[in-house]
Amino acid sequence: MELDCSVVDREARAYERREPFHEVERDQLETLPDAVAAGDVTWKDVEWVVWWYFRRHLGAYPHRRRLDVEERFRSNDWEDVREMVEAVGKVDTDEERLACLETLDGVDTGVASALLQYLRPDAYLAVDERTWDALRAAGVLSTPYPDPPSTTAYQRYLERCRTLAERCDVDLQTVYRALWRLGGDES
Numbered sequence: 785m786e787l788d789c790s791v792v793d794r795e796a797r798a799y800e801r802r803e804p805f806h807e808v809e810r811d812q813l814e815t816l817p818d819a820v821a822a823g824d825v826t827w828k829d830v831e832w833v834v835w836w837y838f839r840r841h842l843g844a845y846p847h848r849r850r851l852d853v854e855e856r857f858r859s860n861d862w863e864d865v866r867e868m869v870e871a872v873g874k875v876d877t878d879e880e881r882l883a884c885l886e887t888l889d890g891v892d893t894g895v896a897s898a899l900l901q902y903l904r905p906d907a908y909l910a911v912d913e914r915t916w917d918a919l920r921a922a923g924v925l926s927t928p929y930p931d932p933p934s935t936t937a938y939q940r941y942l943e944r945c946r947t948l949a950e951r952c953d954v955d956l957q958t959v960y961r962a963l964w965r966l967g968g969d970e971s
Contacts, residue, residue: 785966787922789952792962796954799961805840806961812836813905813957820903825869827862830899834890837898837910856890864888872903878942882935892932897942901960909960911941914967919944921966 785791800806812832819825834857838850864887871884881904885896893911900908909915913929920926924944930937949959 785921787919787924787948787966789954791966792948792952792954792959795962795965796958799965803840803961803964804842805836809836812902816902817905820869820873825866827865830865830869831857833899833902834895837895837912841914853890853895857888857895858890860888860890869899869903872900878908878939879935882938893935893938894932897933897938901957905957906955908942909945909956911938915960915963916941916967918963918967924948 812829816825816829816833819829834854838853868884868888872881875881875884881900882893882896885891885899886893891899897908898910901910911933913931916925916929916933919941920928925941927937933941945956945959945963949956952959
């Protein structure tokens with residue numbers, strides 16, 4: 785599969801028409817960064833992202849594993865969560881941002897990448913097997929999805945996504961939507 789800009793555009797548009805979470809994702813992408821900047825982020829805002837990371841698979845993600853992560857995340861103290869979310873805006877590198885979030889129970893690199901997608905949608909997008917496999921099928925990544933992904937693997941994925949966004953003159957969320965569609969069976 786060739787991953788040219790017309791494919792990115794077509795698949796991102798298909799995502800907007802067909803994916804059931806598109807409207808709520810758009811709302812969260814628009815409101816969560818402002819809520820964090822204003823100091824108005826809530827537990828529910830952050831928990832929603834953890835919930836979204838697994839449930840967007842519409843039942844295809846192993847139920848027990850999802851529940852385990854969600855329960856572990858809920859065991860975090862709100863002050864710790866709030867502090868780490870705020871810390872994301874105060875550190876300088878991708879590695880530091882991931883490390884801040886990964887101090888929380890239930891947050892590995894995949895979940896941290898989802899949190900970053902919603903906290904800083906201009907600079908990050910979530911990594912998962914489906915989007916990784918879309919890049920691999922296009923020859924952009926050469927290795928199978930590392931489950932769970934390491935920080936290094938995420939950085940490699942993110943760099944490829946940023947390059948694609950720049951080449952196609954689109955934002956990272958457009959790239960995410962296209963990769964999600966391309967990584968599924970129905971695209």
